[in-house]
Amino acid sequence: MEKILVKPNGPLKGSVRISGAKNAALPILAASILGTEEIVLEDVPELKDVEIITEVLRGLGLKIKKDKNTLTIDPKGLNSYETDYELMSKMRASFLVMGPLLARLSKAYNSLPGGCNIGSRPIDLHLKGFSALGAKITMTHGEIKAEAEKLIGNRIYLDFPSVGATENIMMAAVLAEGETTLENCAMEPEIVDLANFLNKMGARVMGAGTSTIKIKGVEKLTGCNHQIIPDRIEAGTFMVASAITQGDIEIDNVITSHLKSVIAKLEECGVEIKTNGSKIRVIGRENLKPIAIKTLPHPGFPTDLQAQFMSLLTQVEGQSSIIETVFENRFMHADELIKMGASIKVIDREALITGKSKLYGSKVRATDLRAGAALILAALVSEGETEISDIYHIDRGYEKIEEKFRKLGAKIERIEKEN
Numbered sequence: 098m099e100k101i102l103v104k105p106n107g108p109l110k111g112s113v114r115i116s117g118a119k120n121a122a123l124p125i126l127a128a129s130i131l132g133t134e135e136i137v138l139e140d141v142p143e144l145k146d147v148e149i150i151t152e153v154l155r156g157l158g159l160k161i162k163k164d165k166n167t168l169t170i171d172p173k174g175l176n177s178y179e180t181d182y183e184l185m186s187k188m189r190a191s192f193l194v195m196g197p198l199l200a201r202l203s204k205a206y207n208s209l210p211g212g213c214n215i216g217s218r219p220i221d222l223h224l225k226g227f228s229a230l231g232a233k234i235t236m237t238h239g240e241i242k243a244e245a246e247k248l249i250g251n252r253i254y255l256d257f258p259s260v261g262a263t264e265n266i267m268m269a270a271v272l273a274e275g276e277t278t279l280e281n282c283a284m285e286p287e288i289v290d291l292a293n294f295l296n297k298m299g300a301r302v303m304g305a306g307t308s309t310i311k312i313k314g315v316e317k318l319t320g321c322n323h324q325i326i327p328d329r330i331e332a333g334t335f336m337v338a339s340a341i342t343q344g345d346i347e348i349d350n351v352i353t354s355h356l357k358s359v360i361a362k363l364e365e366c367g368v369e370i371k372t373n374g375s376k377i378r379v380i381g382r383e384n385l386k387p388i389a390i391k392t393l394p395h396p397g398f399p400t401d402l403q404a405q406f407m408s409l410l411t412q413v414e415g416q417s418s419i420i421e422t423v424f425e426n427r428f429m430h431a432d433e434l435i436k437m438g439a440s441i442k443v444i445d446r447e448a449l450i451t452g453k454s455k456l457y458g459s460k461v462r463a464t465d466l467r468a469g470a471a472l473i474l475a476a477l478v479s480e481g482e483t484e485i486s487d488i489y490h491i492d493r494g495y496e497k498i499e500e501k502f503r504k505l506g507a508k509i510e511r512i513e514k515e516n
């Protein structure tokens with residue numbers, strides 16, 4: 098089994114380039130099912146999750162060529178509406194092919210999606226949207242079938258601004274007859290990137306990035322060239338890396354407006370941040386101040402950076418708090434940080450972190466993708482060696498993570514070890 102070993106090595110320094118966003122690449126890849134001509138995607142991160150969705154698409158008949166971070170997709174061969182069970186169970190985001198399949202082939206057969214173990218992750222909102230567009234949904238033994246003779250635009254209100262549901266319904270609606278209005282939808286930057294991609298192929302999506310999206314159905318989509326937006330969560334992770342090691346890092350290829358809540362919270366803590374075009378310089382300081390964080394849908398503080406901030410807050414004098422409102426079970430990293438010496442109390446959806454704790458290198462487990470990143474961050478300032486297992490979670494979402502950290506001066510390596 099592969100593991101990551103980290104030893105402390107002082108403040109991180111230098112510059113790091115952020116990769117394309119995983120959470121933009123996945124829905125955009127799913128949306129390529131909607132195309133009828135060549136699609137070229139640039140800055141696609143080389144990640145396990147991207148490999149999985151690429152395999153799902155190949156299984157449906159699409160031809161995909163990969164040259165480093167550029168994927169060339171020929172969607173003309175689309176010939177199946179049924180996704181592979183094994184692949185679906187590996188990653189929740191594979192469910193994003195459902196909307197595009199329903200739009201293109203009037204049918205989509207899927208198994209219930211898998212993914213990170215961070216609480217129950219229903220798909221009721223996705224299905225509610227498909228039904229509102231006229232699809233008949235049947236569920237038997239973990240298999241979901243959506244069928245529609247014709248999709249017809251409708252007004253759809255989401256009970257919660259789910260990212261995946263907004264994307265899936267938007268993709269189903271682009272070829273529907275008439276107009277669809279999606280209300281209380283998610284406003285994440287990745288939704289805007291997906292809408293831009295769809296519009297380049299001829300779709301008519303308006304209002305992405307606000308809580309109301311309007312989609313005027315068109316007959317067909319073509320192809321296009323598109324560059325994936327930078328990964329704001331990877332950027333946020335390196336910002337915390339600089340803060341926790343009292344380093345000085347320049348982070349390149351970022352869209353600073355996507356990071357407003359993250360910048361605000363780091364500044365509130367006392368970290369110095371300088372923005373300059375597509376670059377952010379983060380200068381860590383001694384004697385940071387405790388803060389209160391509440392995760393929320395965008396533009397609120399992202400749940401995907403909650404774990405990394407928890408690591409940072411173990412190094413801040415006084416009591417900080419984190420309330421997780423997006424997922425019901427996303428504090429599993431707290432136990433691993435406690436093993437390393439942190440003082441954290443979790444009561445329901447709130448974690449109280451009392452610092453500053455001396456952390457010690459330990460054997461810990463990446464319980465999910467962002468938890469894994471949080472453990473690397475804690476390990477950077479722990480005495481002795483930290484051994485992180487279950488790192489396949491980390492590989493789902495961080496491109497060349499050891500290489501990037503090593504370039505900044507960290508002592509980090511990947512090893513093959515029995516137990």
Ligand code: UD1
Binds near residue numbers: 119218257260424
């Ligand atoms: C996406 C991101 C993930 C991020 C999350 C929240 C991708 C590939 N993944 O996941 O990294 O952590 O947004 O920012 O983009 N919910 C329902 N019913 C549904 C759908 C969702 O109740 O039909 C609930 C979920 O259980 C969860 C909450 O809504 O509690 C947020 O989920 P959602 O926004 O859908 O997250 P994902 O799209 O799965």
